[in-house]
Amino acid sequence: MTTLKYISHYSEQIQDQARLLISNDQLGDYLINKYPNQHEIQSDKALYDYISDIKNQYMRKSSPLSQVSYNSKLKVLKAALGMHTYQSRVQGSKLKSNNSITVASLFKEAPPEFLRMIVVHELAHFKEKEHSKAFYQLCRHMEPDYHQFELDTRLWLLWREL
Known part of the structure; x- marks a missing residue:
């Protein structure tokens, strides 16, 4: 019986x-x-432009992105496919924040829909910190x-491991 670690929280039917x-x-x-x-987004700069376009379309008022990159060690070290960080600091009378996103390098080989997801x-996560409704x-x-x-990204990850 195959272990379905990426979809173990899905219904028995799935x-x-x-x-x-x-x-x-x-x-x-x-x-x-x-x-x-x-997809053809292979460099950190192309990834930055791609993420900035989506951010500007849907989250224009949030703080700008300070850094975006692919990371080959992300999946192994963090057990994560992507990672976001945010840091707030007081600068004079204003509150400044930095937002960065790191994406696992294996998504360089993924369909565009999976990278977008x-x-x-x-x-x-920049707006909603927890996985809430x-x-x-x-x-x-x-x-x-x-x-x-x-779901299909999780199936793709499973297929890659088989």
Whole structure:
């Protein structure tokens, strides 16, 4: 029986469907047919521009991004696919904040929908710190198919490990 660590919190029905795809050696075909393209955002600068465009479209009033990068060690060290940091400091009479996003390098090889899901997730944390109802509403506002992309990203990660 295959361990479904990335989707273990999903319903039994979804897990059973994933097990069936895996046992029939069809998970890769399912994902490739559904997401045939790979994005071309390979450099940190291109990633910064991509994230800035999404941020400016949906979160214009939030603090600007101070740093954006891919990190090859992120998944191993932090058990995370993306990471956001924010730091507030007093500068004179104003409160300044820095926002940065780091994305796991394995997403350089991902379909564009998966990269967008990670970016939307990390951007949403700038406004909503916890994974609350408001957090997921903001994610769906920025990407209406957020939940489907999240599930398929988890399946893609599982397929990569098999």
